Amino acid sequence: MAxxxxxxxxxxxxxxxxxxxxFREEVKARFDKSDAAIAELQGAVTELQVAVAATRAxxxxxxxxxxxxxxxxxxxxxxxxxxxxxxxxxxRHTGLVKA
Numbered sequence: 001m002a003x004x005x006x007x008x009x010x011x012x013x014x015x016x017x018x019x020x021x022x023f024r025e026e027v028k029a030r031f032d033k034s035d036a037a038i039a040e041l042q043g044a045v046t047e048l049q050v051a052v053a054a055t056r057a058x059x060x061x062x063x064x065x066x067x068x069x070x071x072x073x074x075x076x077x078x079x080x081x082x083x084x085x086x087x088x089x090x091x092r093h094t095g096l097v098k099a
Contacts, residue, residue: 091097
């Protein structure tokens with residue numbers, strides 16, 4: 001009988017050790033999955049950063065083009081005003097329109 005409690009204690013300690021080892025393996029496996037997920041997320045973030053940088057560069061080009069178009073539109077508007085004035089003068093001079 002004296003051996004029995006000691007054997008029971010040893011058996012319980014062995015079971016606890018096995019459970020602990022099993023738990024450690026499970027946690028390690030989860031961390032490995034987490035590391036892979038983190039690496040995947042970091043890759044996605046890097047891709048997004050590259051895409052945002054490219055979009056900013058494109059926006060800079062578009063902004064410059066819009067400014068150029070605005071300037072061209074102002075020049076064309078000025079030229080059209082001049083042409084209108086000349087046409088009105090010609091019409092008055094030739095009598096096509098009552099002055």
